[in-house]
Each structure stands twice: as C-alpha cells, then as structure tokens.
Amino acid sequence: MKIVIIGGDAAGMSAASKIKRTRPEFEVTVFEKSEDVSYSACGMPYNIADPGRKIEDLVVREATAFREKQGIRLLTGHRVEQIDPSGKRISGVTSTGDRFEEPYDNLVIATGGSSIVPDLPGFDRKGVLALKSLDDGRKLKSYIASQGVRKAVIIGMGYIGLEMCEALVERGIHVSMVKPNLGLLPWMDETLSKEVANELVSHGVSLYSGHAVRRIEEREGELTVVCDDLSLDADMVLPAMGIRPNSGIAGDAGIALGAGSAISVDRFLRTSDPHIYAAGDCADSYHVVTGKKTWIPLALRANRSGWAVADNLCGEPSEIPGVAGTAVFKVFHLEVARTGIMEKEALKEGFEPVSVTIESRSRAHAHPGSSVIRVHMTGDKLSGRLLGVQMVGREGCAHRINAAAVALHAKMSVQSFSEADLAYAPPFGPVWDPMLTAANQLLKKMAG
Amino acid sequence: MKIVIIGGDAAGMSAASKIKRTRPEFEVTVFEKSEDVSYSACGMPYNIADPGRKIEDLVVREATAFREKQGIRLLTGHRVEQIDPSGKRISGVTSTGDRFEEPYDNLVIATGGSSIVPDLPGFDRKGVLALKSLDDGRKLKSYIASQGVRKAVIIGMGYIGLEMCEALVERGIHVSMVKPNLGLLPWMDETLSKEVANELVSHGVSLYSGHAVRRIEEREGELTVVCDDLSLDADMVLPAMGIRPNSGIAGDAGIALGAGSAISVDRFLRTSDPHIYAAGDCADSYHVVTGKKTWIPLALRANRSGWAVADNLCGEPSEIPGVAGTAVFKVFHLEVARTGIMEKEALKEGFEPVSVTIESRSRAHAHPGSSVIRVHMTGDKLSGRLLGVQMVGREGCAHRINAAAVALHAKMSVQSFSEADLAYAPPFGPVWDPMLTAANQLLKKMAG
Numbered sequence: 001m002k003i004v005i006i007g008g009d010a011a012g013m014s015a016a017s018k019i020k021r022t023r024p025e026f027e028v029t030v031f032e033k034s035e036d037v038s039y040s041a042c043g044m045p046y047n048i049a050d051p052g053r054k055i056e057d058l059v060v061r062e063a064t065a066f067r068e069k070q071g072i073r074l075l076t077g078h079r080v081e082q083i084d085p086s087g088k089r090i091s092g093v094t095s096t097g098d099r100f101e102e103p104y105d106n107l108v109i110a111t112g113g114s115s116i117v118p119d120l121p122g123f124d125r126k127g128v129l130a131l132k133s134l135d136d137g138r139k140l141k142s143y144i145a146s147q148g149v150r151k152a153v154i155i156g157m158g159y160i161g162l163e164m165c166e167a168l169v170e171r172g173i174h175v176s177m178v179k180p181n182l183g184l185l186p187w188m189d190e191t192l193s194k195e196v197a198n199e200l201v202s203h204g205v206s207l208y209s210g211h212a213v214r215r216i217e218e219r220e221g222e223l224t225v226v227c228d229d230l231s232l233d234a235d236m237v238l239p240a241m242g243i244r245p246n247s248g249i250a251g252d253a254g255i256a257l258g259a260g261s262a263i264s265v266d267r268f269l270r271t272s273d274p275h276i277y278a279a280g281d282c283a284d285s286y287h288v289v290t291g292k293k294t295w296i297p298l299a300l301r302a303n304r305s306g307w308a309v310a311d312n313l314c315g316e317p318s319e320i321p322g323v324a325g326t327a328v329f330k331v332f333h334l335e336v337a338r339t340g341i342m343e344k345e346a347l348k349e350g351f352e353p354v355s356v357t358i359e360s361r362s363r364a365h366a367h368p369g370s371s372v373i374r375v376h377m378t379g380d381k382l383s384g385r386l387l388g389v390q391m392v393g394r395e396g397c398a399h400r401i402n403a404a405a406v407a408l409h410a411k412m413s414v415q416s417f418s419e420a421d422l423a424y425a426p427p428f429g430p431v432w433d434p435m436l437t438a439a440n441q442l443l444k445k446m447a448g
Numbered sequence: 449m450k451i452v453i454i455g456g457d458a459a460g461m462s463a464a465s466k467i468k469r470t471r472p473e474f475e476v477t478v479f480e481k482s483e484d485v486s487y488s489a490c491g492m493p494y495n496i497a498d499p500g501r502k503i504e505d506l507v508v509r510e511a512t513a514f515r516e517k518q519g520i521r522l523l524t525g526h527r528v529e530q531i532d533p534s535g536k537r538i539s540g541v542t543s544t545g546d547r548f549e550e551p552y553d554n555l556v557i558a559t560g561g562s563s564i565v566p567d568l569p570g571f572d573r574k575g576v577l578a579l580k581s582l583d584d585g586r587k588l589k590s591y592i593a594s595q596g597v598r599k600a601v602i603i604g605m606g607y608i609g610l611e612m613c614e615a616l617v618e619r620g621i622h623v624s625m626v627k628p629n630l631g632l633l634p635w636m637d638e639t640l641s642k643e644v645a646n647e648l649v650s651h652g653v654s655l656y657s658g659h660a661v662r663r664i665e666e667r668e669g670e671l672t673v674v675c676d677d678l679s680l681d682a683d684m685v686l687p688a689m690g691i692r693p694n695s696g697i698a699g700d701a702g703i704a705l706g707a708g709s710a711i712s713v714d715r716f717l718r719t720s721d722p723h724i725y726a727a728g729d730c731a732d733s734y735h736v737v738t739g740k741k742t743w744i745p746l747a748l749r750a751n752r753s754g755w756a757v758a759d760n761l762c763g764e765p766s767e768i769p770g771v772a773g774t775a776v777f778k779v780f781h782l783e784v785a786r787t788g789i790m791e792k793e794a795l796k797e798g799f800e801p802v803s804v805t806i807e808s809r810s811r812a813h814a815h816p817g818s819s820v821i822r823v824h825m826t827g828d829k830l831s832g833r834l835l836g837v838q839m840v841g842r843e844g845c846a847h848r849i850n851a852a853a854v855a856l857h858a859k860m861s862v863q864s865f866s867e868a869d870l871a872y873a874p875p876f877g878p879v880w881d882p883m884l885t886a887a888n889q890l891l892k893k894m895a896g
Contacts, residue, residue, distance in 0.1 A: 010879075040812055040813050040814060040874065040879075042812065042872070042873065042874050042879075043812055043813065043814055043815060043874045046815060046816075046874055046875070047814070050816075057814045058813075058814055060813050288869070298872065299872055299879045300869065300870065300872050300879050300880065300881075300884075301869070303879050303880065304867075320867055321864075321867050322869075323869045324868070324869040325869070326869045326870060326871045327871060327872075327873075328871035328872065328873045328876055329873050330873060330875045330876070335876070337871055339869070339871070364488055364490065364491055365488050365491070365506075365508050366488060366491055366495070366505045366506055367491060367494060368494075368498075396846075396847055398844075398847075398871060398873070398875075398876035398877075399844055399846075399847035399848040399850075399851075399871070399876065399877075400847040400850060401871050402847075402848065402850070402851035402868070402870045402871055402881070402883075403847075403850035403851045403853065403854045404854075405851065405868055405869055405870055405871065406851045406852075406854040406855050406858070406860070406865070406868050406870075407854050407858070409860075409864065409867070409868050409869070410854070410855070410858035410860060410864075412854070412857075412858060416769075416857065416858075417854070419752075419768055419769050419857070420772070420850070420853055420854050420857050421736070421748065421749070421770075421771045421772040421773070421774045421787070421853055421857070422748065422774060422850045422853055422854075423774045423775060423776035423785055423787070423846060423847070423849050423850055423853065424490070424746065424747055424748050424775075424776065425490065425775075425776045425777050425778060425846070426488065426490050426491045426494055427494070427778045427846075428776055428778070428783070428846035428847065429846075429847075431458070431488075431490075431747045431748050431751050432748065432751065433748075433850070435850075436748075
C-alpha cells in the first residue's frame with residue numbers, strides 16, 4: 001500500500017505516524033512545502049513574547065525522527081501543486097525549482113490553512129507580517145528584534161490577533177487593533193466582550209473597531225495603516241483577519257468542497273474521491289449541535305482527524321462525531337472560553353434560542369482571591385436543549401467550558417445540565433458552579 | 449400551610465428561602481440547635497489558616513436577614529428531639545432548657561451530619577477538637593490562639609483531615625496524621641495517592657497509616673495519641689474520621705433509613721412518611737452511575753435538595769437525578785479531583801472495570817510553567833461505559849473533572865467521551881486534554 005500525504009503538520013504527521021505504527025509495511029510519503037514539520041503553531045504568540053526562546057522550541061518532533069525512527073518518507077521543501085485523481089498521482093515543485101511527481105494508492109490531503117491577507121495596496125510591504133507557519137513566526141520574531149519595533153498595528157481582533165496583541169505588549173510594543181465591524185469578537189455576548197475590551201485597554205492597547213482598512217502606506221521606513229477616517233502609524237503591521245482552508249488544489253482536481261470552502265469530508269474523513277481523504281484545517285466537519293457541516297479549524301480536530309484517517313487506511317474503520325466549536329484563549333489576565341453555537345447562529349438553524357448572562361465568582365463566599373466569572377448561556381426553547389456557553393474570567397474558565405462541551409456532545413437539555421453534580425471546594429468556586437447558576441437562570445427564562 | 453424545618457444550614461435555609469420566595473403566604477418555621485445558620489462549613493479550614501480573619505466571615509446570611517427580610521420564623525438554640533409523625537408535630541428543648549413543641553402540615557428534616565468521634569478513652573479531653581459546625585471552628589480557632597498550639601495530631605486522612613492539615617501547617621503548627629488502614633484516601637489510585645502523600649511530606653507533615661488509635665492520654669497538659677506500636681505527642685488532637693448522618697430522630701420516629709444509615713429519600717426527596725421530606729447531609733441519594741442508593745454528604749447536593757424540597761412543597765414537582773460522586777479538594781499546591789465510582793466499587797456493582805493511570809501535562813508542549821497532571825480513569829468492559837475519573841496535579845484538575853461528571857450523568861461510553869471536542873490553548877493544556885489521553889489509553893486497554 002502506497003500512501004501519499006500532502007502537508008506535514010498536525011493532521012499530516014499524526015496520520016503518517018499512526019499509519020506506520022499500525023502497518024509498518026505501508027509506504028508512507030509526506031510532502032511538506034516548508035522545512036518545518038510537526039510544530040505547535042498555537043504556541044507561537046507565547047514564544048514570540050519571550051525574546052529568550054528560540055522559535056524552534058515549538059517543534060514537537062524533528063523531521064529526522066520521523067524519517068529515521070518511524071520510517072516515514074518525509075520530503076520537506078516539496079510543494080504539491082496538482083492532484084490527478086484519475087491517474088492517482090500528485091505533482092509539484094521543490095523549493096529549489098525541481099519538478100516531482102508521485103503515484104499513490106491512497107492520498108491524504110492535510111494542507112492546513114493560510115492567513116487571509118486582503119488584496120489591498122501595501123499589504124506586500126516589508127514589515128507587514130502575517131502569522132501562520134513556523135517560518136512566519138521566525139520572520140516576525142527576527143523582525144521585532146532587528147528593527148527595534150516600538151509600535152504595531154494588528155488588523156483583526158480574532159484569537160490570533162488577541163494572543164499576538166498580548167505577546168507584543170509583553171515585548172514592550174504599543175499595539176493598536178483595528179477592524180471593520182463594531183465590537184470585538186463577533187460571536188461574543190456584549191457584556192463579556194466589553195470585559196475583554198477593558199482588559200486590552202487597561203494594558204495600554206488602542207482598539208479601533210468600525211474602521212475598514214483601505215491600504216498600507218510607507219514613508220521613510222514607517223508604515224501607516226489607512227482607513228477612511230483614521231490613520232495608524234506602525235513599525236510593523238500584523239494582518240490577523242482569520243484563516244482560510246488550503247483547499248485550492250483539491251478544488252482544482254474536482255474534489256467537492258464544503259463548509260467555508262474547505263474540503264468536504266464525511267464522518268470517516270473521506271472526500272468525494274474514494275481514494276482521497278482530507279484531515280485538519282483544510283477539511284470541514286459536522287457540528288454536534290446543528291448536525292450540519294461547519295468549518296472550525298482548530299488543533300485538536302486536526303490531530304484527531306489525522307488519527308482517524310490513519311485508522312481508516314489501516315482497515316480499522318474510524319468515524320468521528322464532529323466538533324462542538326469549543327475554544328479557549330488567554331488575553332492578558334483573562335481566560336475566554338466558548339463552546340456550541342450562539343444566538344444568531346441558532347436562529348438561522350431554526351432553534352428558538354433564549355440566552356442569559358450571569359455574574360458569579362471564581363471562589364467560594366469569603367474565600368480570598370476570588371474574582372468575577374461571567375457566563376453567557378443559550379438554550380433552545382423548543383426542545384429544551386443546551387446550545388452554547390461562553391465564559392470570561394480571571395481564573396476557572398478554560399477548563400470549566402469542557403463540561404458544557406461534553407453536554408453538547410450528549411445533546412443534553414439545559415435542565416439535565418443544571419442537575420449535574422459538579423465539583424465544589426472553596427478555592428475553586430462557589431457551591432453552585434457559575435455554569436449551574438447560568439443554567440438555573442436560563443431555565444427560568446426559558447419557562448417564562 | 450405550616451411548614452417546619454429541622455436544621456438551619458445549607459439544605460434547611462435553602463428550602464426555607466425558596467419556599468418563602470415562591471409562596472410568601474406559607475408559614476415557615478426553622479429550628480436550629482446552634483446559634484449559627486447559613487454558613488460555609490467547607491470554608492472553615494481556610495478561615496482557620498488565617499488568624500486575621502473572624503470565623504463569622506463564613507456566615508453567608510445572618511439570622512436577622514432571614515427573619516426580617518424573608519419572613520422566616522427562624523428559632524436558633526432550639527434542638528428538636530422528637531418527631532411525632534402520627535400527631536404531625538415535633539418537640540425539643542432550647543439551649544436555656546425550655547421545652548417546646550410545634551405542629552406541622554409538612555416537615556423537612558435537614559439535620560446534616562456530625563463528626564465521627566470514636567468511643568475510646570480520652571476523646572473527651574480538653575484539646576481534642578472535632579470540626580463540623582461553625583461553633584467547632586470557633587472553638588478550634590480560639591484554642592490554637594489561646595494555647596499557642598505547636599504540634600497537632602489529625603486522626604484520619606479524608607478531605608477534612610487533609611484540608612485542616614494544610615490550615616494548621618499554614619499556622620506554623622507541626623502536623624502528624626494517623627489512621628488505621630494503609631494508604632491515604634482509600635478510593636484513590638496508588639500512583640495518585642503517592643503524589644498526595646509526597647506533597648504532605650514535603651510540607652513537613654508526618655504520615656502514619658496502618659496504626660489504629662487506642663486512646664488519648666494526657667500528662668501535664670500535653671496530649672498523647674496512643675496506638676499499639678506508636679505514640680504521638682500533641683498540643684491538640686483533631687478527630688477527622690469522617691461524618692455520619694444525623695438521622696437519629698428520624699429513625700426513632702419510624703422513618704425508613706437508607707444508604708449509610710441516612711434518611712432514605714426518593715428522587716423527590718420524600719421520606720417513607722408522606723408529610724416528611726429530608727434534604728442535605730442527613731439524607732441519602734441515588735448514584736447516577738450505579739442507579740442505586742448512596743450516601744455522599746456534600747454541599748452542592750445539600751443546597752440542591754433544599755431547593756427541590758421547596759419546589760415540591762410549593763406544588764412544583766421537582767425530581768433530582770442523584771449524585772455522580774464528584775469532589776475536589778486542595779492539598780497545599782495540589783488539586784485533587786474525582787467523580788464516579790472506582791474499580792473496587794465497580795466490581796461489587798457487577799461491572800467489569802478496566803482502569804488506566806496516565807501522566808500528562810498542565811500546559812502545552814514547550815509552554816513555560818507546565819506541571820504534571822495524572823489521570824486515573826475507569827471504564828466498564830461489558831457496556832463500554834465510563835465509570836469514574838480521578839485526577840491530581842498542581843493546576844487544571846479542579847474544573848477539568850466536571851467534564852467527566854457531565855459524561856457520567858449522560859451515561860457516556862469511554863469511546864464517546866474520548867471523541868469530545870474539548871478546549872485547547874497552550875497556557876491551559878496539551879492539544880489532547882489529559883482526560884482524552886486517558887480515555888484513548890483506556891479504550892485500547894478495554895479492547896485488549
């Protein structure tokens with residue numbers, strides 16, 4: 001069996017490793033366009049925050065280990081440009097300009113995603129640095145050091161933008177954040193969103209929402225981000241406007257695309273071609289709340305789908321149930337967590353969403369060091385089902401959200417969730433966990 | 449409607465408050481034997497640790513507020529001694545020696561639990577101080593201050609013993625802990641248990657397990673805890689051998705007792721008498737894993753069952769599903785959490801338990817500040833169900849356990865739990881949450 005994998009990060013290398021563990025006799029070839037494989041992309045903001053750490057600390061496993069210890073034929077600097085499904089072969093070009101091609105029995109597309117960089121004037125200037133690959137991180141880190149960056153503009157206010165904002169502030173850089181729509185994170189409840197905005201502002205970050213960027217100008221080495229009614233000077237500009245799936249070569253080969261223009265896969269990670277699987281950020285998934293296709297590119301899904309593809313290729317059929325949309329990130333001293341769908345999305349899906357926002361504490365009554373936890377919870381009035389939860393606080397949000405995520409997988413009602421026997425001890429929360437308080441309040445509102 | 453409630457702590461006052469909120473016209477009388485109502489008993493160790501805080505900080509709501517703002521007839525210093533179910537009345541004696549009696553239409557027993565103090569010589573000596581009520585805490589705290597306690601012996605190694613151990617060490621007191629059986633917590637996996645023991649020892653605590661205490665002697669004001677082959681000197685001795693339900697007056701009145709000799713209640717908190725409910729630590733409950741009766745006295749259950757009794761008395765039938773056995777506590781820098789049933793109990797219940805113990809990290813690869821998290825997970829080979837989880841680590845255990853607790857409520861399989869979309873960001877865990885790693889390993893072992 002000859003298996004070709006396009007892409008050598010989380011999904012691709014997870015698949016390659018598991019295939020070789022299960023079926024050492026299979027020939028596994030991985031083509032990776034960069035020189036970096038198997039690294040923690042999510043760790044980049046934290047690495048960039050610390051000038052004393054090398055970006056290579058984020059490499060989880062060296063290319064040589066995959067080659068020598070696991071027997072994976074791993075070819076870096078190999079960009080695959082074309083898939084020929086009828087001829088069952090791929091072709092491409094190396095970083096030194098040589099053409100290559102390779103036949104396969106089964107193909108795994110694990111091409112990941114790319115930063116969205118808009119087609120506007122000036123986004124190709126020196127000092128405009130998007131962050132996606134380890135090499136992006138390498139360039140960004142060396143740019144900060146070599147150019148003595150003092151002020152930066154981040155375009156976008158998503159997870160990566162917010163994490164990079166904290167990283168740059170840690171480096172003593174003044175950060176301005178700008179984006180076209182009002183508010184911070186579009187899915188976030190207003191009260192919670194304001195708390196995150198306050199946290200940013202209290203760390204000296206300037207927020208400009210409601211300003212569409214038109215172009216980036218440069219004068220005497222200084223960049224200016226130009227909006228209609230606003231201009232922001234910067235030594236460095238970070239476009240953090242989200243990512244898009246690298247599904248181009250799949251689409252060109254006639255493979256069906258799905259949610260968010262990602263490669264459409266079923267629960268077994270099969271594409272529309274019987275000999276081609278897709279895994280990781282380039283592929284879509286099912287949402288456990290709606291049952292419909294969605295595209296939520298996150299690390300756990302990438303690793304998990306890589307493993308599932310490996311099982312399927314090794315003759316151990318493995319179906320994965322989809323995603324709940326669970327995510328967490330840190331912004332300075334705040335933990336921000338979410339799972340499920342929010343009111344706007346719920347309405348579109350035909351639910352009758354009801355939401356509450358409650359305020360609770362991170363520790364018990366009279367326990368020192370307690371801080372505010374805010375929970376926003378949404379349920380469906382028609383079915384009684386729990387639909388989604390968001391949480392913001394200084395402690396105790398990151399792992400708490402997992403209880404709600406499990407409840408979504410189990411398609412639990414708000415009632416059942418409110419009855420859960422959750423842990424209590426004074427250093428860790430009130431007797432009624434903040435999520436239970438939210439569920440109790442939501443039940444009342446749903447009954448009203 | 450005339451409702452009498454025996455006991456003015458978590459369950460009793462939760463019930464009283466909710467009844468008056470829903471049906472202000474109901475006459476609600478609460479008899480409390482002590483002078484303290486509605487306080488955070490679980491907060492006592494943390495309060496005792498800090499000589500600068502008054503024990504009264506733990507009072508959540510003053511008696512006067514219940515009386516004046518909520519219209520509850522709250523009688524403190526009133527010990528109920530007898531229930532007459534056929535005459536529908538209770539009787540007792542006040543702290544000043546006066547007899548009282550009171551008729552009821554419906555009665556709620558919320559008498560809580562008491563510390564187990566063995567019937568052995570010397571347990572009545574001055575300086576032998578069990579901790580259960582706020583008044584116990586008051587006495588203990590004042591004893592430490594007035595007697596200049598330098599060394600203490602704690603008999604027992606349960607939650608309260610461990611929390612009090614930390615509190616006393618914080619006060620600069622040397623602590624020895626002693627108990628008859630080997631090991632630390634009997635339900636805990638050996639690897640995890642050893643980690644907790646190491647944490648205690650590294651804070652200067654002396655552990656003596658496998659030594660049954662025979663008596664407490666006193667010579668010139670110094671106490672000696674005497675075992676067969678061991679004697680421990682102390683200025684203060686804390687019996688922390690667990691608690692038992694205060695179900696005596698219920699039993700005397702012919703009300704059926706259930707698990708752990710607690711008052712037997714159904715899912716509506718009804719006792720064997722149609723006009724008597726029981727709630728809180730004095731009553732038993734159903735275990736969501738076994739479906740059978742159990743007695744696990746914890747604060748959330750007490751509050752929740754108080755509310756449910758109120759709803760039932762107010763004509764809004766409220767059934768509560770039982771407990772998962774979720775608990776968490778802190779021992780110095782460790783978080784110790786559990787939910788569900790463990791291998792020994794599972795065997796008794798007819799499951800075919802399989803367990804794994806795994807080691808993971810509290811933060812992502814290469815993220816600074818990461819520490820070890822150990823997870824012990826048990827599943828049923830016959831049904832595939834998740835049965836229980838234990839976790840020990842320096843961070844990230846207390847709230848993580850809730851995801852497993854929700855999974856137990858949903859009667860999830862280990863397979864389904866392993867497929868959950870849990871949160872990931874580098875400061876909060878590895879891509880594969882420690883619980884998912886445990887579930888993945890357990891699945892392999894269950895299949896083997």
